[in-house]
Structures are given as structure tokens and as C-alpha cells.
Amino acid sequence: MTIATPPRPWMDAELEMLRDSARRFFETECVPRQKAWAAQKHMDRSMWNRAGELGLLCAGIPEAYGGAGGSFLHEAVICEEQMRALVTSFSINVHSGIVAHYLLDYGTEEQKLRWLPAMATGDVVAAIAMTEPGAGTDLQRIKTTAVRQGDHYVINGAKTFITNGLHADLICVAVKTDPNAGARGVSLVIIETCDLPGFRRGTLLDKIGQQAQDTVELFFDDMRVPAENLLGTEEGRGFAQLMQQLPRERLLLAVGSAATMQRAVDDTLAYVRERQIFGASLMSLQNTRFKLAECQTHATIARTFVDDCIARLARDELDVPTAAMAKWWISQTTCQVIDECLQLHGGYGYMSDYPIARMYTDARVGRIYGGANEVMKEIIARAMDR
Known part of the structure; x- marks a missing residue:
């Protein structure tokens, strides 16, 4: 028996269909190619067009500009599935969640019509x-x-x-x-x-x-x-434009980190149930059980925090300090949880063939990009000191 995760308060049938489509794409078309892409340090260019065919690009951009006509919720679902699958070979967040919205919010009508439709199909990568x-x-x-x-x-x-x-x-x-x-x-x-x-x-x-x-x-x-x-x-106007978009961008980073954190816990639970030590499963040891209980608690808190931030964003109430909190705490906690999970894998956790090892190195940059976590704390502290 596993812990029942509560339903996402913002999910609906349409988003579930999108989640299924995104999951199939990442798991069946991207995961098997990850090793080859890592060797060449980039994925195949054609995959951008494939993602466009499936409606995974510019999901939150209006149909008038070639997008899927969705919202941040659609982008969050795609982000979660990409990071849950550990597909870090290309950034839909940068392409669709950042650049496309800069164009949508600040571009002229001619700029929107010129570039957004091609971004939605993957003919143009941003x-x-x-x-x-x-x-x-x-x-x-x-x-x-x-x-x-x-x-x-x-x-x-x-x-x-x-x-x-x-x-x-x-x-x-x-x-x-x-x-x-x-x-x-x-x-x-x-x-x-x-x-x-x-x-x-x-x-x-x-x-x-x-x-x-x-x-x-x-x-x-x-x-x-x-x-x-x-x-x-x-x-x-560039600095102001950047500042206005930061809460949304940092929430996307938090969404992805939270999904990776849960994947680490799920993989580790499956591993310790099968791994034998001293004539019993590794899961039978109290230390293992306590460590996983702690990790699952962190993952649940992260998911709850993300859901609250998503609800705030939908109401246009997500402020810069709260987004900074989500970005730094979830990215930091993801690294901590992955470290604990890698330890429970023993020597196999240090082998690159195991997903937990890739999570360990892939997740570390989350504390740096999108604004270093130290800067996030400064943003929060300044808001407290007003």
C-alpha cells in the first residue's frame, strides 16, 4: 500500500488528457534517446517539431497566435511530466514558458504574428x-x-x-x-x-x-x-519586463523541481523494496523507513506549496517574494531529498545508469539558474524589512 496523494485542486479532464499525451511523448520518444543525446550534448532538432505536433509547445499562448489556447496550468502539466521523466535535453520552459510570454505580453501585433506561430510548431526554437x-x-x-x-x-x-x-x-x-x-x-x-x-x-x-x-x-x-x-x-523597458515575468518563471522552476523530488522518492521506494540486506528487504530497516518518511513529507509539502502558488498565479496574486520562496526552498529541498535517496541506493546510486544518479547531477543547477538561491533569500528579506 502506498500513501494516497490528494487530487490536484486545479486538475480537470482536459489537463489529464494533456498529461497522458505529454507522458507518452517524454517516456517513449525521449527517454530512450537520452543516452545518445548526452553523448552528443544536444538532442535531435526534429524533436522540437515532434513536440509541436503534439501540442506541447506554446500551450499557454492564444490560438490566434498559433498556440493551444491554454493557460499556465497547461504549461505546468507539461513541465511536471518532462521533469518526472527526467528529460532535461531541451527546455520547453524557456521556449514556451518564458520567451513566448515575453512576446505575448510585450511584443507588437506584428511581432506576435511573425514569431509565435512558428514557435508553436517547433519550426522556430527560442x-x-x-x-x-x-x-x-x-x-x-x-x-x-x-x-x-x-x-x-x-x-x-x-x-x-x-x-x-x-x-x-x-x-x-x-x-x-x-x-x-x-x-x-x-x-x-x-x-x-x-x-x-x-x-x-x-x-x-x-x-x-x-x-x-x-x-x-x-x-x-x-x-x-x-x-x-x-x-x-x-x-x-527591459529590466521592468524581466521583473514582471519572474514570478511566473520561478514558479515553473519550482513545479519541475517538485516533480523531480517525487520521482526520486518513488524510484527509491521501489528499489528498497526489492533490495535484500541481512536476509530481508532494505525497506524493513527502520532507518530506511524513517528516511523515506522524511523524504515523502518534503515532497508532499513541496507539491502543496506549488499548488498554492499556481492558485495564486491564476488569481494574479503571486508576488515576487512568494515565488522566490518556492524557487529556493523547493530546489534546495529537492537536492537534499535526492541525496538521501541516492544513499539508500548504496553503490548503485553512484552509477550513471541509475536514474537517481542523473537526478543528483541534473537537479543541482536548480539552485543556481533562474536567480541563485542566495538572491532569492535576499528578495524575501527585503520584502520583510519594508
Whole structure:
């Protein structure tokens, strides 16, 4: 007998159908290819189109722009199933949950019609480029510049750790349009990478985890981009645009972490029931039972917190500090739970063929990207100190 998990308060029949479709795709079409994709450090480009065929891209974008016409709930279901399957080889979150919504919320009508339908089919892959070699979470420090020259911006600089970077056809780039204006000098410019002079991708980065995901550096050398590709109608709005989207983006990270945490517990429970030690199952030992009880408690709390945040987002009430709490605590706790679960696997937990070993390395970046957890705590503390 296992613990009965309460029904998700936001689930309905349509979302259950989407969950089934997403689960089949990730488990049958992606999981068997993960090892090959890890060896080449990227997945096959054709899988983006396959995800588009199944309606897994831009699920929360209106049908008028080629999307599925759903909401954040649809994106959350897809995210949960992708992370439950441990498919970290491409980021639907970045493509659909971040870039698509930047275009939807801030783009002109022409920009939306031009790019969103192709993103929904997977014909165009999207990435976002904020982090630089000398600037991570503190975006006011970015040095990539965009200088207006007639009908174009001339962009110079470099970005690093760019998810979906190898396949990206469309990249939302954070630039300084006014280097002396601090946060008010940041703008977002959309670049189309195909045959773009001055645009260059670096080699695929060698990571300790998520090895099948294409992550690269990007270089811009006098790269000319049409001024009409500015996101929004005026310069200097980029920092505000980024801040407005952060609660949603960080909740997606929390959703994925919580799903991975539960997968770790489920896998470990199955393992300790079968593993024999001293003439009995490993599950019969009190230490094992107590450790798993603790892990399941953490996973249940994480899931409950995520569900509450989703409900707040649906009511347009999810604030920045609460999203920061969800992001840091769930990503941190996921790492702790996975560590405990790996220990219960013994030596096999250290073998890369076992999913728990991949979870151990894949989950670690969750405490870094989307804003380092230390920054999340600072955000929370500032809100407390007002």
C-alpha cells in the first residue's frame, strides 16, 4: 500500500488528457534517446517539431497566435511530466514558458504574428540570453551593448550558459541601450539567428549535469538587428519586463523541481523494496523507513506549496517574494531529498545508469539558474524589512 496523494485542486479532464499525451511523448520518444543525446550534448532538432505536433509547445499562448489556447496550468502539466521523466535535453520552459510570454505580453501585433506561430510548431526554437561571463543574476551589470544606427541596432558583446542555444532560431537578448542608465538602460531585442552576420555560437559547454541539453556561449560582433525587433515600443523597458515575468518563471522552476523530488522518492521506494540486506528487504530497516518518511513529507509539502502558488498565479496574486520562496526552498529541498535517496541506493546510486544518479547531477543547477538561491533569500528579506 502506498500513501494516497490528494487530487490536484486545479486538475480537470482536459489537463489529464494533456498529461497522458505529454507522458507518452517524454517516456517513449525521449527517454530512450537520452543516452545518445548526452553523448552528443544536444538532442535531435526534429524533436522540437515532434513536440509541436503534439501540442506541447506554446500551450499557454492564444490560438490566434498559433498556440493551444491554454493557460499556465497547461504549461505546468507539461513541465511536471518532462521533469518526472527526467528529460532535461531541451527546455520547453524557456521556449514556451518564458520567451513566448515575453512576446505575448510585450511584443507588437506584428511581432506576435511573425514569431509565435512558428514557435508553436517547433519550426522556430527560442532561447533567452541574459547571463554574461561577468554578470549573472545582477542584470544591471551586463555589458552587451545595442547602439541605434538608423533602422538597426548594432550589438556587441557575449552571453553564456544559454539553454537551447545550439538550436535557437530566435533569441531574446538583454542589452544595454544606455550604458549609463543602470537598470533603466536595459532593453530586450529579438534576434533571428539564421544567416545573421556578426552572430556566432561557441562550442557546446561541458556540464556535470543535464548533459543532453544544448548549452552554449553566444558572441555578437557588430551584429546588425532591425530596430523593429526591439521588444516593446521604447528602449529601457527591459529590466521592468524581466521583473514582471519572474514570478511566473520561478514558479515553473519550482513545479519541475517538485516533480523531480517525487520521482526520486518513488524510484527509491521501489528499489528498497526489492533490495535484500541481512536476509530481508532494505525497506524493513527502520532507518530506511524513517528516511523515506522524511523524504515523502518534503515532497508532499513541496507539491502543496506549488499548488498554492499556481492558485495564486491564476488569481494574479503571486508576488515576487512568494515565488522566490518556492524557487529556493523547493530546489534546495529537492537536492537534499535526492541525496538521501541516492544513499539508500548504496553503490548503485553512484552509477550513471541509475536514474537517481542523473537526478543528483541534473537537479543541482536548480539552485543556481533562474536567480541563485542566495538572491532569492535576499528578495524575501527585503520584502520583510519594508
